[in-house]
Amino acid sequence: MADAGQKIRAGIFGASGYTGAELVRLLGQHPQVEITALTADRKAGQAMAEVFPQFIGRDLPALTTIREVNTDAIDVVFCALPHGTTQHVIADLMMDQPSLRIVDLSADFRLSDVAEYAKWYGHNHEALDQQKEAVYGVTELYRDAIVKTRLTANPGCHSTTAILPVVPLLRAGLIDTDCIVIDSKTGMSGAGRSASEAMLFSEVAEGLHAYGVGKHRHTAELDQEFSKAAGHEVLASFTPHLAPMIRGIYATIYLRTKGGASAGDVHKALADAYSGETFVQVLPLGQVPQSRHVRGSNNCQIGVVADRVEGRVIVISTVDNLLKGASGQAVQNFNAMFGFPESTALAISGMFP
Amino acid sequence: MADAGQKIRAGIFGASGYTGAELVRLLGQHPQVEITALTADRKAGQAMAEVFPQFIGRDLPALTTIREVNTDAIDVVFCALPHGTTQHVIADLMMDQPSLRIVDLSADFRLSDVAEYAKWYGHNHEALDQQKEAVYGVTELYRDAIVKTRLTANPGCHSTTAILPVVPLLRAGLIDTDCIVIDSKTGMSGAGRSASEAMLFSEVAEGLHAYGVGKHRHTAELDQEFSKAAGHEVLASFTPHLAPMIRGIYATIYLRTKGGASAGDVHKALADAYSGETFVQVLPLGQVPQSRHVRGSNNCQIGVVADRVEGRVIVISTVDNLLKGASGQAVQNFNAMFGFPESTALAISGMFP
Amino acid sequence: MADAGQKIRAGIFGASGYTGAELVRLLGQHPQVEITALTADRKAGQAMAEVFPQFIGRDLPALTTIREVNTDAIDVVFCALPHGTTQHVIADLMMDQPSLRIVDLSADFRLSDVAEYAKWYGHNHEALDQQKEAVYGVTELYRDAIVKTRLTANPGCHSTTAILPVVPLLRAGLIDTDCIVIDSKTGMSGAGRSASEAMLFSEVAEGLHAYGVGKHRHTAELDQEFSKAAGHEVLASFTPHLAPMIRGIYATIYLRTKGGASAGDVHKALADAYSGETFVQVLPLGQVPQSRHVRGSNNCQIGVVADRVEGRVIVISTVDNLLKGASGQAVQNFNAMFGFPESTALAISGMFP
Amino acid sequence: MADAGQKIRAGIFGASGYTGAELVRLLGQHPQVEITALTADRKAGQAMAEVFPQFIGRDLPALTTIREVNTDAIDVVFCALPHGTTQHVIADLMMDQPSLRIVDLSADFRLSDVAEYAKWYGHNHEALDQQKEAVYGVTELYRDAIVKTRLTANPGCHSTTAILPVVPLLRAGLIDTDCIVIDSKTGMSGAGRSASEAMLFSEVAEGLHAYGVGKHRHTAELDQEFSKAAGHEVLASFTPHLAPMIRGIYATIYLRTKGGASAGDVHKALADAYSGETFVQVLPLGQVPQSRHVRGSNNCQIGVVADRVEGRVIVISTVDNLLKGASGQAVQNFNAMFGFPESTALAISGMFP
Structure with missing residues (x-):
């Protein structure tokens, strides 16, 4: 629990990527947080403002390697490292420093079934003990466990967008x-900052395409959460697409109701599920959300529309992939873990236009 | 049949919209066509280059009203007018001038069942005789009839994109x-040039949204063509989306096979169906098309991918909405109707980047 | 001066435009402000969240006409109305309610010489008394007067961007x-939300053009401020351009030094002028700013580069047109007027990417 | 001179870049050209359609290394290789195969003063003999020499855009x-297809920035051509910018007239200079061009506007950087060299929207 007057000391591991930068931006305006460590192994020694000029003029620690971090001087680690690497870093942290709490943005601790992990990621999980402590971090669904855990596994961006509307149903x-x-469309920032031909402006603008068709790894998270919610194995169809925009995830979800349930019933179930939530807004029945209206905020907006054919319902869900889809939900989870109001340092209204 | 040496005299009705401009661009480079009339009722009297500066320096007739057109001096009309209006204009043309041939880009003659027309468009069809002569203009599927007809009803952009891959299956x-x-995504140019708040750059860029959910009018074309191909009523789920790009339609189509058919069987059926076609390319099994690679061309590129669950296949189809989705296919149909090689004046390679 | 515990009651006039929405977003997160009135004459009766869905779930007053506002119940008006209309609204407010303070985002009170106003805006100024009280609201340059005034005239977006680097020199x-x-480039949101053909996505994306060439009205503000700073008439060359982006102003300024001054001297003068400022960052000599790094923040980033020809210097300045270029500076001015820290409710780091 | 019936055999060296792809697209629709060789050293062995899927279904030679090309079997080489490398390749070609003619799109043969080359490019020129034969390929200005030369040095994209309007004046x-x-703005495709962080979609979209400030290499071409046209050394100020669009160059040029000349005089000089030209359109005095209206065409559109201050004129020039700014002008030069109508295979109307 947070001690009044004393700030939580936060380390951000992997600060040279987009989710890292977003964490720095958000935590930089958090009244109870002091950023005391920023790591980026390949850019160690540089100032954060050299790597991300939006921070020129801000008072931030220089980038270091992970090894250089004094873990005694931090209370929480936000881990924005590649999967595979992450599990070793986190296992070491948790063993060396039992009081440390961690929000991990990688995929390493999201799948509770390590056989599934091995199947989707192509190698065995090597931090099995730590994995057992991990809580899957869709805040609205697992808040009680998140409050208590040492290790929150922040979900994938497509996953959060689809899980929030589907699980209650x-x-x-x-x-x-x-x-x-589930037909999901994402902006380009979800792909990160590593240079590759396919991510060049001239290759992405003025066009659209699907990727990872039939095999995208976020499917494993959907399988886990949908099956758990249904009580039996559920294998949804899921195709992610890359749209020519920087931010936003937009999932169009085609459903068929059971037992004569109507679109109205679907809408009511979702409205009830999220009635007390700050960051999930269920729109009036028939209203269609737009990704631009959640841009810059930690919101998820959900719409429910009846199809022309009875028994078919279209549910649409949208988040900002870098916020509710990544760093925003990470800060929301942090707030829950440390007893702060969940919306601290998070925008509750989108920046539109 | 085209007489060597003598050019076909073309009138473009509705030349101040985007499909009209695209027709002017294409026909302006057609060696057997002379553009002799351009209409735009509200901009009559202006030069085409004032309305579309890309034509500065080109020798084109000034815009007139439809009434001012001397229909004796034209052989073919490309009609790019709003639905509703169109049926009256075309009925008059066909009665007054029996030798005239028409490619209509509106929705007015696409549905052979006039009760369906009334249901989807909210008013009765008032050119029933002419409607009977109309041929639905997906060139590859109805070529034989297009060659002979006086009236080709050029299909909707979403419709062409979905019909080409689904009908053979x-x-x-x-x-x-x-x-x-069918989850379809379109660029903004398909919405035309009329000013509205929802189409402003600041409302469209950096975001994505569905529209016409559960009720878009192109659904009626899908119902007609899918049911005809299957031999019984087929009601697909179809949701169009607006993506932040000018051109391109991208349809992600989720299918389940029958009788143990595999993705390979689906792929083979499509490859066979379009093996001799200039403008339809079926990609190798597993390869995913991108809308940008057909931009500026009259091509439709189709990909087939197996899902992780047996019996599920994802078929993806993409066209340039202003070309194969509208004016390009109109010129292709014109070429078929007048005995020219179908690719005359049409690009066979996309303009990428 | 702000009374602890009691919130400032703010009215936003013209809340259905983009600067209005941005004011609602910013003031909605201001701990000492309560938004008590929102007006939009043509959308009166609607909820703010209907007009701008980013506010779904927020507790905001409904839109009303200006006449319906109880001006006794507000302490400050942010006026985001069209020029011409504005001067009458503000004159009435200031006469009826002497204790009210106003931040005006229109052009009506920016030019102290009313003959200049008449020349550039095509009609006489009709609130001459109020005009005399107005302070031109580039906060960093006129802070002392802003603190005391009843009426701050928030500058034009191109004007702020150019004035900040040029006036100190x-x-x-x-x-x-x-x-x-001064070659200035702006994103589309500066043009507002009124529907017009020229502002459609398909007309703005994938292209660039100048507008108002040789006659843009922000020139009048530059003339006023440059001449005042130089002590004699200065008539700069100024051309605005529309770039295919939503937010951002980027001014490339070509200068020649006097008396053998170097680019280093220019840089030092700017660095000194803004050394204590939160929102103006002068980059190291030779470093070029990018508009995307100030997006979402109230920052102005300025770069100074020596040309290959001695005596020539290129100075580049960039702001987010809706923030430091409009609503952000309005809130900054409000903070100054009411004794709050200037950065309250304003982002000090850009949201990139 | 082209022999009727026999096609010119063309090799495109560097076909895996954007200018290479554009050459393939253009020459693929040229009735007198057969593409017989395509090189891309690092992608040798691949099909062109693998590297650029817009060519799926087209009949093209596979990519090879340069060494594998049988230069006896080609009549013309379009060289789209990096500078530095190019001069060696071309020197070898010209020595080995005297009848071969070459259009070079690199910078290697643009500067007739090899000392200038060394200064701007950082290394000595090593093909001095060939350099002497090179003709600077702004077609409209050097047509007579281009017709006769073995080696045309196709100009830089910024250079063509600025030279066309300024040289006649x-x-x-x-x-x-x-x-x-000269304040010049370019789309991203001019930067090529090599992966780099600064060219990622998320780094380029929704923002604008200058680059190469005070030192961009195209400046050397401007110096050469402006000085030659004026008869004495002219050193213009030139700053290129990157705008968030794929194609288009847009140069805003600030001029002061001499001897009391008016904007009308400037306009007349340009209209006269280009009155017979297919690809250069001088707009009516006061009309401002837009880059989108030349997109996809080989056109250059030029506008002339009087500033509010007498004696100052703003001239604006725009081209598609991959066409008149690169591959389009290369084909235009090829047409001139081989006696074909200059517009063969080139679009004379922009593809808008």
Whole structure:
């Protein structure tokens, strides 16, 4: 629990990527946080403002390697490192420094079934003990466990966007589990800052394409959460697309209801599920959300529309992939873990236009 | 049949919109066509280059009203007017001038069942005689009839994109007709040039949204063509989206096979269906198309990918909405109708980047 | 001066435009402000969240007409109305309610010489008394007067961007006043939310053009401020351009030094002028700013680069047109007027990417 | 001169870059050209359609190394290789194969003064003999020499855009040579296809910045051509910018007239200079061009506007950087060299929207 007057000392590991930069921006305006360590192994020695000029003039620690970090002097680590690497870093941290708490933005601790991890990621999990402590960090669904854990596994951006609207419907038994189609579109920033031909402006602007068709790794998170919510195995169809925009995830979800449930029933179940939540807004029945209206905020906006064919419902869900889809939810989880109001340092209204 | 040496005299009705401008661009480079009339009722009297500065320096007739056009002096009309208006204009043309041939880009003559027209468009069809002569203009599927008709009804942009890959599969009986989901994304130019708040740059850039959810009018074309191909009523799920790009339609189509058919079978059926076609390219099995690679061309590129779950296939189809999705296919149909090689004046390679 | 515990009651006039929405977003996170009135004459009766869905779930007053506002119940008005209209609204407010303070975002009170106003805006100024009280609101240059005034005239977006780097150089006598060229590029959101063909996505994306060439009204503000700073008439060359982006102003300024001054001297003068400022960052000599790094913040970043020809210097200045270029500076001015720290409710780091 | 019936055999060296792809697209629709060789050293062995899927279905030679090309079997080489490398490749070609003709798109043969080359490019020129034969390939200005040469040095994209409007004014002695400011904006495709962080979509979209400030290499071409046209050394100010678009160059040029010349005189000089040209359109006095209206065409559109201050004129020039700014002008030069109509295979109307 946070001690009044004393700030939480935060380290951000992997600060030279986009989710790292977003964490620095958010935590930089958090009244109870002091950023005391920033790491970026390949850019160690540089100032954060050299790597991200939006921070020119801000008072921030220089980038270091992970080894250089004095872990005694931090209370929480936000870990924005590549999967595979992450599990070793976090296992070491948790063993060396039992009081440390961690929000991990990689995929390493999201799958509770390590066989599934090995299948989707192509190598065995090597931090099995730590994995057992991990809580899957969709805040609204697992808040009670997040409050208590040492290790929150922040979900994938496509995953959060699809799980928030689908899980309550599965829990309520309202939908046919054999016929769930999730067509998800993301902005480019989700792909990170590593240079590759396919991510060049001239290759991405003025066009659209699907990727990872039939095999994207976020599918494993959907399988885990959907199956758990339904009480039996659920294998949705999921296809991610890259749209020519920087931020935003937009999932169009095609559902069929069970037992004569209507679009209105679906809408009511979602409105009830999120009625007390700051960051999830269920729009009036029939209203379609737009990704631009959540841009810059930690919000998830959800719309429910009846199809022309009875029994079919289209549910649409949208988040800012760098916020509710990554760093924003990470800070929300941090707030929950440390007893701060969940919206501290997070925008509750999108920056539009 | 075209007489060597004598050019076909073309009138473009509705030349101040985007499909009109694209027709002017294409026909302006057609060696057997002379553009002799351009209409735009509200901009009559202006030069085409004032309305579209890309034509500065080109020798083109001034814009007039439709009434001012001397229909004796034209052989073909490309009609790019709003639906509703169009049926009256075309009925008059066909009665007054029986030798005239028409390619209509509106929705007015696409639905052969006039009750369906009334249902989807909210008013009765008032050119029933002419409607009977109309041929639905997906060139590759209805070429024989297009060659002979006086009136080709050029299909909707979403419709062409979805019909080309799905119809051969329905004809071959390869797919479950109860479970077709078409998630289609379009660039902004398909919405035309009329000023509205929702189409402003600041409202469209850096975001994505669905529109017409559960009720878009192109659905009626899909119902007609899918049901005809399957031999019984087929009601697909179809949701169009607006992506922040000018050109391109990208349809992600979720299918389930019948009778143990594999993704390879689906791929083979499509490759066979379009093996001799200039403008339809079926990519190698597993390869995913991108809308940007057809931009500026009359091409449709189709990809087939197996899902991780057996029996599920993802088929992806993409066109340039202003070309194969509108004016390009109109010129292709014109070429077929007048006996020219179908690719005359049409780009066979996309302009990328 | 702000009374601890009691919030300032703010009215936003013209809340249905982009600067209005941005004011709602900013003031909605201001701990000492309560938004008590929102007006939009043509959308009166609607909820703010209907007009701008980013506010779904927020507790905001409904939109009303200006007449319906109880001016007794507000302490400050942010006025985001069209020029011409504004002067009448503000004159009435200031006469009826002497204790009210106003930040005006229109052009009506920016020019102290009413003959200049009449020349550039095409009609006489009709609130001459109020005009005399107005302070031109570039906060960093006129802070002392802003603190005391009832009426701050928030500057134009191009104006702020150019004035911040040029005025200190004119005051220091470092540059040739006969040879100032300002090539300014803006994002589309500066043009507002009124529907017009020229502002459609398909007309703005994938292209660039100048507008108002040789006659843009922000020129009048530059003339006023440059001449005042130099002590004699200065008529810079100024051309605005529209770039295919939502936010950002980027001014490339071509200067020639006087008396053998170097680019280093120019840089030092600017660095000194803004050394204590939160929102103006002068980059190291030779470093070029990018508009994206100030996006979402109230910052102005300034770079100074020597040309290959001695005596020529390129100075580059960039702001977010809706923040430091409009609503952000309005809130900064409000903070100054009411004794709050200037950065309250304003982002000090850009949201990149 | 081209022999009727026999096609010119063309090799494109460096076909895996954007200018290479554009050459393939253009020459692929040229009735008198057969593409017989495509090189890309690092992608040798791949099909062109693998590297650029817009060519799927087209009949093209596979990519090879340069060494593998049988130069006996080609009549013309389009060379789209990096500078430095190029001069060696071309020197070898010209010595080995005297009948071969070459259009070079690199910078290697643009500067006739090899000392200038060494200064701007940082190494000595090593193909001095070949350099002497090179003709600077702004077609409209050097057509007579281009027709006869073996080696055309295709100009830089910024260079063509600025030279076309400025050179006639210098030749006519209409402008003050001490005060030329060229503010140029380019789309991203000019930067090529090599992966780098600064060229990622998320780094380029929604923002604008200058680059190469005070030292961009195209300046050397401007110096050469402006000085030659004026008859004495002219050193313009030139700053290139990167705008968030794929294609287009847009140069805003600030001029001061000499001897009382008016904007009308400037306009007349340009209209006269280009009155017979297919690809250069001088707009009516006062009309401002937009880069989008030349997109996809080989056109250069030029506008002339009077500033509010007498004696100052703003001239604006725009091209598609990959066409008139690179591959389009290369094909235009090829057409001139081989006696074909200059517009063969080139679009004379922009593709807008």
